[in-house]
Amino acid sequence: MARCCNSDTIQLCISSNPKYLKLVRSVILQSALIVGFSEKDSRDVTLAVDEAITNIIKHSYMSSYDKKIKINVNFRDEYLELVLRDYGKKADPKTIKSRDLKDVKPGGLGVFFIKKIMDNVCYDMSPKHGTKLILKKYFYKKNCMDNKEG
Amino acid sequence: MARCCNSDTIQLCISSNPKYLKLVRSVILQSALIVGFSEKDSRDVTLAVDEAITNIIKHSYMSSYDKKIKINVNFRDEYLELVLRDYGKKADPKTIKSRDLKDVKPGGLGVFFIKKIMDNVCYDMSPKHGTKLILKKYFYKKNCMDNKEG
Amino acid sequence: MQLHINKHDDIVVIEIEGEVDLYHSPSLRKELASQINHGEKKVLLDFEKVKYIDSSGLATLIEGLQKMNKSKGKFVLCGLNSSIYDIFEVARLDGVFIVKNTQKDGLDALK
Amino acid sequence: MQLHINKHDDIVVIEIEGEVDLYHSPSLRKELASQINHGEKKVLLDFEKVKYIDSSGLATLIEGLQKMNKSKGKFVLCGLNSSIYDIFEVARLDGVFIVKNTQKDGLDALK
Ligand SMILES: Nc1ncnc2c1ncn2[C@@H]1O[C@H](COP(=O)(O)OP(=O)(O)O)[C@@H](O)[C@H]1O
Ligand SMILES: Nc1ncnc2c1ncn2[C@@H]1O[C@H](COP(=O)(O)OP(=O)(O)O)[C@@H](O)[C@H]1O
Numbered sequence: 425m426a427r428c429c430n431s432d433t434i435q436l437c438i439s440s441n442p443k444y445l446k447l448v449r450s451v452i453l454q455s456a457l458i459v460g461f462s463e464k465d466s467r468d469v470t471l472a473v474d475e476a477i478t479n480i481i482k483h484s485y486m487s488s489y490d491k492k493i494k495i496n497v498n499f500r501d502e503y504l505e506l507v508l509r510d511y512g513k514k515a516d517p518k519t520i521k522s523r524d525l526k527d528v529k530p531g532g533l534g535v536f537f538i539k540k541i542m543d544n545v546c547y548d549m550s551p552k553h554g555t556k557l558i559l560k561k562y563f564y565k566k567n568c569m570d571n572k573e574g
Numbered sequence: 575m576a577r578c579c580n581s582d583t584i585q586l587c588i589s590s591n592p593k594y595l596k597l598v599r600s601v602i603l604q605s606a607l608i609v610g611f612s613e614k615d616s617r618d619v620t621l622a623v624d625e626a627i628t629n630i631i632k633h634s635y636m637s638s639y640d641k642k643i644k645i646n647v648n649f650r651d652e653y654l655e656l657v658l659r660d661y662g663k664k665a666d667p668k669t670i671k672s673r674d675l676k677d678v679k680p681g682g683l684g685v686f687f688i689k690k691i692m693d694n695v696c697y698d699m700s701p702k703h704g705t706k707l708i709l710k711k712y713f714y715k716k717n718c719m720d721n722k723e724g
Numbered sequence: 725m726q727l728h729i730n731k732h733d734d735i736v737v738i739e740i741e742g743e744v745d746l747y748h749s750p751s752l753r754k755e756l757a758s759q760i761n762h763g764e765k766k767v768l769l770d771f772e773k774v775k776y777i778d779s780s781g782l783a784t785l786i787e788g789l790q791k792m793n794k795s796k797g798k799f800v801l802c803g804l805n806s807s808i809y810d811i812f813e814v815a816r817l818d819g820v821f822i823v824k825n826t827q828k829d830g831l832d833a834l835k
Numbered sequence: 836m837q838l839h840i841n842k843h844d845d846i847v848v849i850e851i852e853g854e855v856d857l858y859h860s861p862s863l864r865k866e867l868a869s870q871i872n873h874g875e876k877k878v879l880l881d882f883e884k885v886k887y888i889d890s891s892g893l894a895t896l897i898e899g900l901q902k903m904n905k906s907k908g909k910f911v912l913c914g915l916n917s918s919i920y921d922i923f924e925v926a927r928l929d930g931v932f933i934v935k936n937t938q939k940d941g942l943d944a945l946k
Contacts, residue, residue, distance in 0.1 A: 432589055432591070432640075433587075434586070434587065434597070435585070435587040436585065436587075436601075437583075437584065437586075438584050439582055439583075441582070442745065442746040443608055444584065444608070445746060445747055446604055446743060446745070446747070447584070447600075447601055447605065449776070450597075450601065451586075451597055451600065451601060454596055454597035454600055455597065458593055458594070458597070464807070467807060471811070474745060474778050475778060475779055478745070478746045478778065478779070478780060481746065482746070525816045526816075528786060528817070528820050529786060529790075530783040530784070530786045530787040530790070531779075533779035533782055533783070534778075534779045536779075537778075537779060537814075540814060592857040592858035593858050595856050595857060595858055596856070599887070614918075617918060621889060621922070624856060624889050625889060625890055628856070628857045628889065628890070628891060631857065675926065675927045676927075678897060678928070679897060679901075680895070680897045680898040680901070681890075681894045683890035683894070683926050684889075684890045686890075686926065687889075687925070687926075690925060
């Protein structure tokens with residue numbers, strides 16, 4: 425993988441309107457490609473972020489479309505880090521989980537994709553308002569998936 | 575043109591590295607399409623912003639790649655507004671002009687494209703540090719091009 | 725996302741074009757519900773021109789399938805490109821839906 | 836951006852793929868300079884797979900053309916799609932370069 429950059433950051437700030445999802449996806453796809461992920465991995469990371477933003481819109485902001493979402497793309501030496509910040513309702517961490525895949529029903533796949541795709545998923549509830557979701561994907565898989573959560 | 579949104583803003587912050595140009599272009603293209611510009615107009619606006627960022631990198635930051643560029647995309651009722659903020663060397667406004675098209679030579683076309691494409695181009699030198707470049711493109715052309723500069 | 729709807733005898737073919745995400749899935753959901761409520765028993769969804777789908781899109785499809793099963797109809801998908809099919813597979817939905825290669829295969833399966 | 840370089844007798848064909856902007860034009864500039872310095876007199880630039888060009892790309896081409904003119908060589912472009920051609924036209928460069936439709940037309944013009 426041809427990586428080209430030192431620690432560097434892109435920031436994107438949007439309102440919680442689903443019409444911006446495509447724009448967010450193109451930023452994330454480009455970022456993943458710039459940093460040297462394959463087309464497939466880049467598409468996967470894009471899906472994970474799309475799912476996370478979708479959840480912020482639906483669950484943190486209960487589908488109100490004029491709230492603020494900040495997205496930081498951090499190019500680190502060993503991984504790509506996406507930090508999604510919202511200022512909405514905090515979730516009970518226990519409720520943030522995917523459904524059993526065998527129990528087919530509409531919904532409940534977003535968290536599944538996020539955890540499946542990303543190497544590290546952390547919902548940081550410590551901010552006074554809202555949540556900071558930190559997603560990491562490593563460039564080279566670690567041997568022992570010691571940083572795999574969920 | 576199907577416009578869909580009230581006043582709304584997207585913010586993007588990058589470092590002054592040409593490798594991010596493609597990412598910026600995809601944000602601008604999506605924004606112009608979201609707001610209802612045609613494919614052709616959206617491509618044009620994208621070119622104008624690309625040229626403006628290119629100039630910031632080359633002229634304001636003299637090709638150093640780790641400086642900050644802020645891009646605000648403002649969805650207004652009658653126009654799309656792009657505000658590009660840098661913190662580099664201020665230009666003498668008199669030097670910001672395109673070359674005579676008949677005098678063919680490498681360079682000197684960026685400002686030409688920006689002014690050709692956008693309805694309103696304002697280099698605001700009033701900030702203490704750096705420049706604020708404000709670009710506007712109206713959804714419906716005004717009769718008397720009273721807001722056409724340059 | 726755009727929906728192009730055609731009828732082949734008693735089969736409703738819905739060609740989806742573009743990206744099926746949280747922004748666009750409501751209009752797909754509405755279309756599916758209206759076809760099923762209208763009494764249609766055979767629906768073919770053609771994914772040939774779908775570039776992207778996320779879990780909102782999948783949820784919409786599962787809802788459509790379950791509605792269709794309730795009304796004893798048949799619901800078939802076709803034309804999924806490999807990256808779209810991947811997503812179905814990862815979510816173990818490849819066995820839940822009837823998935824055919826081409827629109828022709830899809831029509832045959834519904835005849 | 837990628838450059839694919841082939842030789843057809845004494846004609847160097849450079850197929851450009853991708854986007855020619857400030858990030859990528861330096862490598863095109865380098866390639867053109869090296870071909871011309873190397874003594875090549877006939878260069879065909881194929882734009883078939885170029886999706887985007889900005890003024891840095893145009894500057895690079897003008898530089899190449901002027902270098903080539905100095906060394907009494909010939910510099911031809913081909914395969915520009917309509918949105919790329921638009922940009923040449925707006926900048927009044929359509930008359931400055933020799934522009935052909937297909938690679939074959941370009942080769943013929945250089946023979
Ligand atoms: N950003 C969030 N804020 C609050 N709750 C969340 C958030 N993301 C996920 N959840 C919780 O996790 C559950 C599973 O999410 P998901 O797998 O995306 O399925 P769905 O959104 O379709 O219910 C949600 O139903 C919700 O309770
Ligand atoms: N952001 C900027 N800061 C300082 N000077 C600028 C800036 N943008 C343009 N200029 C001035 O305007 C001139 C014309 O710009 P342009 O048409 O883009 O051509 P080029 O960059 O190839 O010289 C530049 O040479 C420069 O002197």
